[in-house]
Amino acid sequence: MTDAAAPDGYAIRTDGLRKVFRKQHAVKGIDLEVPRGSVYGFLGPNGSGKTTTIRMLLGLSSATGGSVELLGRRVPEALLEVLPRVGALVEGPASYPYLSGRANLARFDAADPTTDPRTRADRVASALDRVGLSHAADKKAHAYSLGMKQRLGLANALLSPRDLLVLDEPTNGLDPQGTREVRNLIRSLADDGTTVFVSSHLLAEIEQVCTHAGVMRAGELVAQGSLDELRSAGVRTLTVRTPDVGQAGSVLTRLGLTPRHEGGADVLVAELPSAVLAEDVTAELVRADVRVRGITVGGGTLEDRFVALTGEGFDVAA
Structure with a gap:
């Protein structure tokens, strides 16, 4: 203790x-x-x-x-x-x-x-x-x-x-x-x-x-x-909305991220390690002439955190 x-x-x-x-x-x-x-x-x-x-x-x-x-x-x-x-x-x-x-x-x-x-x-x-x-x-x-x-x-x-x-x-x-x-x-x-x-x-x-x-x-x-x-101990998620999906995906991959399509054809989502700053990702996208319509960072949810810890699902209904 x-x-x-x-x-x-x-x-x-x-x-x-x-x-x-x-x-x-x-x-x-x-x-x-x-x-x-x-x-x-x-x-x-x-x-x-x-x-x-x-x-x-x-x-x-x-x-x-x-x-x-x-x-x-x-x-x-x-x-x-x-x-x-x-x-x-x-x-x-x-x-x-x-x-x-x-x-x-x-x-x-x-x-x-x-x-x-x-x-x-x-x-x-x-x-x-x-x-x-x-x-x-x-x-x-x-x-x-x-x-x-x-x-x-x-x-x-x-x-x-x-x-x-x-x-x-x-x-x-x-x-x-x-x-x-x-x-x-x-x-x-x-x-x-x-x-x-x-x-x-x-x-x-x-x-x-x-x-x-x-x-x-x-x-x-x-x-x-x-x-x-x-x-905060959970996984952070980076979401990028852009018409230049292929170009953005290359930038994210170069930064060590693993982008995936989720939520629309113009949306890329990737797990964001604690060592990678969202500001640096944004700067690299802009430097590569990627047209960024939006970029957000979300903390891992409690549900994600608990499932990762226990290996089992929870009843999340009220």
Whole structure:
């Protein structure tokens, strides 16, 4: 791990975290660094070790090796002190099917020895309102749709103020409107100073709401950082629009690029190495009397970056 920030600058910090099931290495020595106040997207294909990692972070599963710090305290040693400051929704919400949403939350709240029973009704009502379930508060949980059950799980995680919120696939089962509401909720929590750790395979959702991300592949953390850092590490693309396609192609080839036709007969596209400046390419084209109608440089997309890192596709639909 780097020393770019002091330990208390991270809401989550792991060092060589490992999990072995018999002979299967599910998590292979990962070093997570989740800055306080960030919205951190934990990405990876199914089976890459995301949920196993989350379970170790929360003390739901013991680590085979390595260490974990939550909110600056070592866990599992300080779990009883730290967990009241952490809200979580892991592997889908659990509820009592024949109790109402309101009664479920009241029961969950009563199980927390740090809460004040005199203000329980207010906390429950506030949590239901925040996830848009006030209208169904007295409906039995077994009659909830999958999306409503997901909202109830989120409400449970928000019963008390949290310094850290850990969400495993929080938009699972939600319609587009519900997904948008959860996205807005995450933003509002981050604005209030809560660090939000979101595990997901929905790339579009991560890109819209997160400030940082980490990418898992087969139990390994293959990249992490701010979204801008991850984008900048991707492939840049040069697009040239010109009527002199053949002449432009010769110039690009001479500069070590590999041009290809894409998007029209007058368009050439090539990957642009970091060592090659777009200004130099433009100057060479002009020097060769190529009539340049337009030239643009695009950074590699997050989708391209993640597919390159994992070797697998992502569900990019919202």
